[in-house]
Amino acid sequence: MTLKAFHFAGVASMNITLGVPHIKEILDAVKKIRTPVIFVTLECETNVKFARLVAGRIEKTNLGQVAESIKIVMTTRSASIVVMLDMAMIQDAHLSIDANAVKESILQTRGIKLKQEHVKVLDVRKLEVVPEEADRSRLHFRFHNLKSMLPNVIVRGINTVQRVVINEVKEEREDNKYKLLAEGTGLLAVMGTEGIDGCKTTSNDVFEVQRTLGMAQGF
CATH class of the missing domain: 3.30.1360.140 (Gyrase A; domain 2)
Structure with missing residues (x-):
């Protein structure tokens, strides 16, 4: 899937492996998946300037x-x-x-x-x-x-995070929210970055989640 979003310095898109291909990676226990992405939740989700500031802290x-x-x-x-x-x-x-x-x-x-x-x-x-x-x-x-x-x-930034894009989530009755998609690995370092809600931040790389948060969270 190609996800169109805002790069913190402009407009960008990010390819993310989903569906059957990603399930196959999990079942085959692939330790290095093709498109590792960290899904970042911000402490302040409704301010795009804050999102850009935090993006600059984690993108290499x-x-x-x-x-x-x-x-x-x-x-x-x-x-x-x-x-x-x-x-x-x-x-x-x-x-x-x-x-x-x-x-x-x-x-x-x-x-x-x-x-x-x-x-x-x-x-x-x-x-x-x-x-x-x-x-x-x-x-x-x-x-x-x-x-x-x-x-x-x-x-x-974090040397294992190659790129960060800002994903705008439209809300009907509330202000739009902004989340970050970090292309790469380094979940623990991302979770500990100022401005990020580490408890709501995760990755599509189950092995990294397992290494960071334990077996139960990874699987």
Whole structure:
């Protein structure tokens, strides 16, 4: 089934396996289903702005998605990688991201191997990365390798949630309600996110529900 809904940054659709195919996945005990989706209930269900805000907290966002530019800047005396954030896009998407948050995300990312002194916040939307390399002959390679890795740094959200759409549920005698559909896994992390009613949030992945809530809930 293709479900049309509002992506928190626009209009989107999501394919969800239902009916006989999904029943077959359950009966065959498929541990990795084709379209895992977490059905999220919000603490405030009638406010679309609140829904967008919470969606931004759980959808995985990479630095490359919110950066205006990531450039290697070289002078006769120094070289660095300058990251410029697209603050207009960040605000439109209701993401709580600035240069300080990006710095912390970079430092926590495995494989990049940078220390506090290697990443400098220049202002709220701009930061500078100066990698350390003992072997001067490898410095050029280090810069270009780091530049290729930075766009993949996760700066917001849950790394197993690929996408979130907002589903508007029309009510006849009440205000319309909004629910989130999170494409991916990570039920426990989603349930614990601020603004989400964890008691009313579930997943179509019975094995994840079992791991998170126990055998009785999963089956």
